[in-house]
Amino acid sequence: MGGGNRFSLPQAVLAGESSARIERIAERREGTVGDISVAEPRMTCRNVDVYYADKHAIQDVSLDIGTNEVISMIGPSGCGKSTFLRCLNRMNDTIDICRVSGEILLDGVDIYDRSLDVVPLRARVGMVFQKPNPFPKSIYDNIAYGPRIHGLADGRAELDGIVEDSLRRAGLWDEVKDRMEQPGTGLSGGQQQRLCIARAIAVSPEVILMDEPCSALDPIATARIEELIDELRENYTIAIVTHSMQQAARVSQRTAYFHLGRLVEVGKTDDIFTNPRHKLTEDYITGRFG
Amino acid sequence: MTPIDRVNASLRRRYARERRFRRFGLGAVILGLSFVSMLFISIAGKGYGAFQQTFIELEVEFSEALLDPDGGRDRGILSRADYDGLVKAALRERFPEVTRRGDKRRLYRIASSGAGMQLRERVLADPGVIGTSARVWVSADDDIDMLFKGRIDRNLPEAERRVDDQTIAWVDRLREQGAIRTQFNRAFFTNGDSREPELAGIGGAIMGSLYTLMVTLALSFPIGVAAALYLEEFAPKNRWTDLIEVNINNLAAVPSIVFGLLGLAVFINFFGLPRSAPLVGGLVLTLMTLPTIIIASRAALKAVPPSIREAALGVGASKMQVVFHHVLPLAMPGMLTGTIIGMAQALGESAPLLMIGMVAFIVDIPGGPLDPSTVLPVQIFLWADSPERAFVERTSAAIMVLLGFLILMNLLAVILRKRLERRW
Numbered sequence: 001m002g003g004g005n006r007f008s009l010p011q012a013v014l015a016g017e018s019s020a021r022i023e024r025i026a027e028r029r030e031g032t033v034g035d036i037s038v039a040e041p042r043m044t045c046r047n048v049d050v051y052y053a054d055k056h057a058i059q060d061v062s063l064d065i066g067t068n069e070v071i072s073m074i075g076p077s078g079c080g081k082s083t084f085l086r087c088l089n090r091m092n093d094t095i096d097i098c099r100v101s102g103e104i105l106l107d108g109v110d111i112y113d114r115s116l117d118v119v120p121l122r123a124r125v126g127m128v129f130q131k132p133n134p135f136p137k138s139i140y141d142n143i144a145y146g147p148r149i150h151g152l153a154d155g156r157a158e159l160d161g162i163v164e165d166s167l168r169r170a171g172l173w174d175e176v177k178d179r180m181e182q183p184g185t186g187l188s189g190g191q192q193q194r195l196c197i198a199r200a201i202a203v204s205p206e207v208i209l210m211d212e213p214c215s216a217l218d219p220i221a222t223a224r225i226e227e228l229i230d231e232l233r234e235n236y237t238i239a240i241v242t243h244s245m246q247q248a249a250r251v252s253q254r255t256a257y258f259h260l261g262r263l264v265e266v267g268k269t270d271d272i273f274t275n276p277r278h279k280l281t282e283d284y285i286t287g288r289f290g
Numbered sequence: 291m292t293p294i295d296r297v298n299a300s301l302r303r304r305y306a307r308e309r310r311f312r313r314f315g316l317g318a319v320i321l322g323l324s325f326v327s328m329l330f331i332s333i334a335g336k337g338y339g340a341f342q343q344t345f346i347e348l349e350v351e352f353s354e355a356l357l358d359p360d361g362g363r364d365r366g367i368l369s370r371a372d373y374d375g376l377v378k379a380a381l382r383e384r385f386p387e388v389t390r391r392g393d394k395r396r397l398y399r400i401a402s403s404g405a406g407m408q409l410r411e412r413v414l415a416d417p418g419v420i421g422t423s424a425r426v427w428v429s430a431d432d433d434i435d436m437l438f439k440g441r442i443d444r445n446l447p448e449a450e451r452r453v454d455d456q457t458i459a460w461v462d463r464l465r466e467q468g469a470i471r472t473q474f475n476r477a478f479f480t481n482g483d484s485r486e487p488e489l490a491g492i493g494g495a496i497m498g499s500l501y502t503l504m505v506t507l508a509l510s511f512p513i514g515v516a517a518a519l520y521l522e523e524f525a526p527k528n529r530w531t532d533l534i535e536v537n538i539n540n541l542a543a544v545p546s547i548v549f550g551l552l553g554l555a556v557f558i559n560f561f562g563l564p565r566s567a568p569l570v571g572g573l574v575l576t577l578m579t580l581p582t583i584i585i586a587s588r589a590a591l592k593a594v595p596p597s598i599r600e601a602a603l604g605v606g607a608s609k610m611q612v613v614f615h616h617v618l619p620l621a622m623p624g625m626l627t628g629t630i631i632g633m634a635q636a637l638g639e640s641a642p643l644l645m646i647g648m649v650a651f652i653v654d655i656p657g658g659p660l661d662p663s664t665v666l667p668v669q670i671f672l673w674a675d676s677p678e679r680a681f682v683e684r685t686s687a688a689i690m691v692l693l694g695f696l697i698l699m700n701l702l703a704v705i706l707r708k709r710l711e712r713r714w
Binding site: 089091094096119120121122123126127128129131133134135136145146149150196199200202203 | 526527595597598599600601602603604605606607608611615616620
């Protein structure tokens, strides 16, 4: 798996294909450059295809997400990186026309298995969205909502503890501890996003998916979130989609480059940015397109 | 010509177009406002008088011989006694010079035919007045009422007037003696319908409207919201739900009289529910307001941003929890607004209620949703059909009351929307 040789070129040449056609086939059939697997995978994706009605949005993507690593997914707009991220906690289920095939395992269990319940899945794989989306409730209730519906706390004291702990981990506690009853929507954009991260943490997930978490934030708030991601890495596995290559370089250990629905290259972040092996990756990170 | 010259040349035309558009808009608003104010002025001008009623003062002798010859103070005997006789005697006493039979009969008509009932109520409330005499204000007849309020032109020839010269003279005498006056017309709000305008009130119609609306609200709000929730949040999007949506939108445009016919056929003829009852009226109006509520509720649900649903799903809320914890509370203001507007529509509706018999002449004030009754708009329709001058006044007054309720409800909808509206 993972190497680019499921369809070997020489055979096509032997079969007498013209060189232009061979190139096209090569482009179409080419697999991912780099090592898609890791030693300790938290999530394992194999041959994932996603269709929106007739549109083939993700084509044959295979990728491992390692335990306690930050993996960033980069690529031009519309390349399918957000779609792929949303497959990881079955958020795409909410889109009627979306079909997903292939295999996605969380700790060895297929999350698309018919018998699997998505509610506990989403408690294990939390998500932070592009636009901060706190509930129009108090700060406290924003954090307490997840633990409440999952019954994670016995009594008010324990719930208070979870709320405080989550806010502390999200680096928001000192800013909001005196106004827990005020609406979460009244916070600044950066604070709202950290509130959303705290909300995701509050249900103790194993994996946190972040879909361009800083795209609506100013550089200072962005720096704060990036620090936070770095701290969270100790306890959580994080997959982050970002448009900023600097951000990918700063926060992630591994980087995956998507292009037109395919996973073109994946590898250690340092390698991808200093020594990209695929032409498309190189063009993208050097700013030739995208 | 440089590009900027072209821009400048086109500028004048563009601005002229804008000014023209604004003038059209302003004209439309002014036209609309003037029609509304014409309506209000006309109704208020005709109807304000009905809130005042003319009363005449009589020196009534509650003679024991006439009311309670046995002296037993038995309520049955007291309530059957000849109170009209008391009124007549009091009138004769006030105008002792009237002796001819025909004149006397005309004199008796000064007081309302309900004046005897007013005395009876007084006696039944306090039998102690029997044997004494007291000054009592009783309702004047509707023609006297109109005359006293200046609605009858004294300069017309006698034959073209509802009130003859002799009666006018009597009324003027009463006026000189200070024995005729107008006072607030409480009976208009507490009485049921009557053939006599001075006794007719909208009390019965208001209660009928209240019961009808209560039934309508109790049924249409939960059903409408549940239908909207199901269609918007849970139903699969397929041909069937499309068909249902088209049909709901169509139902909103069905003439209300058709709902009345349906109600007559189904609720009264098939299920055997009572005619003229607010229960049936409420059921019919439920059918009529449901599409309004469903459409408004669906719009309110659609307006809840998907980011809130995603946020809730993202922490592992189930579909049901997403809907009931987040979507429904956020959509509630819109749903309430739609419901109030639907209720206002139902309050002003008359056509379907005609079909189920709520147009009957009903004097008693309904005591529950199964009693025969009428509703405000139908009461207006009934009075507008009556020839008496005094009913014109009452029609306008009833319209004012109905408009007052409608404005109140729409205001409530606006306030609710403003107060509950949440930003996200």
